Amino acid sequence: MKISKIAEVLRADVLCCEENLEAEVASACAADMMSDVLAFVKDHAVLITGLCNPQVIRTAEMMDIVCVVYVRGKVPDAMSIELAKSKNIVLMTSKYRMYQACGILYGEGLRGGESRI
């Protein structure tokens, strides 16, 4: 699924790296605990989270995650946005709650991928 499609179906505002909106994501992972994200490994994934600190971006960077969706209308701090820009990670914020956001993306055909590396 294209990142632009994720933004569209989640009615999300893109916060940075708009130039990468046409990139493809192959799977999704939703978590507020970063260690749960680190237990999940898939290429070109999108992370759906309600957590807003810079460690979200560092975790995304470690996992080669290409897009982070903040749910419940959350907006990350300026440092997170700067860090994401330097790593070329698309950030967007959606007013949907995590459960809804996951349901919408799953319904559109985006699956979770394997839980093992």
Place this chain on the structure above:
Amino acid sequence: MSEQTRISLEFDVEGDNFVSAGKASEAVKGNLKMLGLPPTIIRRAAIVMYEGEINMVIHAKGGKAYVDITDKDISITLKDEGPGIENIELAMQEGYSTAPDAIRALGFGAGMGLPNMKKYSDNMEIESEVGKGTTVRMKINIQPDSEGQQQ
């Protein structure tokens, strides 16, 4: 990489600085990428290093990280002078954590750090003495077939 290639990296991990936590792992990942190693190997090394770095920040007021990269493997040693681990067996259990709520609010302390480190490394050893500190040694093999081991 040639047989003789060997890269040694050393990092100071700052304690209690949650904003900078992960910088050493980022640098290691950058080095591994430059060496052109397989993405799965790079990611596994990045995960174990990052979990270890976060642990040192949360529990041990920082420490030192030593990374050795040869054509055969990646060795990561994390050394701290923190409180030590009382019961290593218990600490290795998924979900067991002594991290305070403030850390959990930051997205860590789910009790997955050490289990993730064990899962993604080919070998992991922990030496710990209460009141003295902890040393974690991890190894990730870089062989053509090592990519398949964790698939």
